[in-house]
Amino acid sequence: MAQSDEVKKTKRLLKDYRKWEATLKNLEEEKTLLEISLQDESIATVRFGADAVRGGSSELTATEAAAARREQTAARIGEIARRMNDIERQRRAVDRALDALGENTAKLVRLRYIDGFPLWRAASDAGYAEKWASTKITAALRDMSFMLFGV
Numbered sequence: 001m002a003q004s005d006e007v008k009k010t011k012r013l014l015k016d017y018r019k020w021e022a023t024l025k026n027l028e029e030e031k032t033l034l035e036i037s038l039q040d041e042s043i044a045t046v047r048f049g050a051d052a053v054r055g056g057s058s059e060l061t062a063t064e065a066a067a068a069r070r071e072q073t074a075a076r077i078g079e080i081a082r083r084m085n086d087i088e089r090q091r092r093a094v095d096r097a098l099d100a101l102g103e104n105t106a107k108l109v110r111l112r113y114i115d116g117f118p119l120w121r122a123a124s125d126a127g128y129a130e131k132w133a134s135t136k137i138t139a140a141l142r143d144m145s146f147m148l149f150g151v
Helices: 005-040 062-101 103-114 119-126 130-149
Strands: none
Touching: 005 062, 005 103, 005 130, 062 103, 062 130, 103 119, 103 130, 119 130
């Protein structure tokens, strides 16, 4: 029996679950550093006539260049914040789906996909026979794909 795309996506989300914490910490650190650099960077005051564009040059003045860097940094901070929000939203959705499965089934799914144990080990640790665990996991993945994707 072929797996639906949603079940495959669910498996991928579960396998990536452990990586999200490190990703969020790294993004938070990068965002903090960019915010500090944004606070530290000043835009020089313009002296009348000293910062004017002369001779039809397309080069940016020092003030314009500093303002452009600030805008790029602010845009990067916004992008990082959006990525962090997306990851946190996805993590909350997976957590809700796991919670809805029930304690024993959620434990089995966590052992198999989040912790990465082979089926026989996940079944043994959860107190199930391997064949029964396989059946439970298959049903749980279908249920989770419905909870996560509505399909």
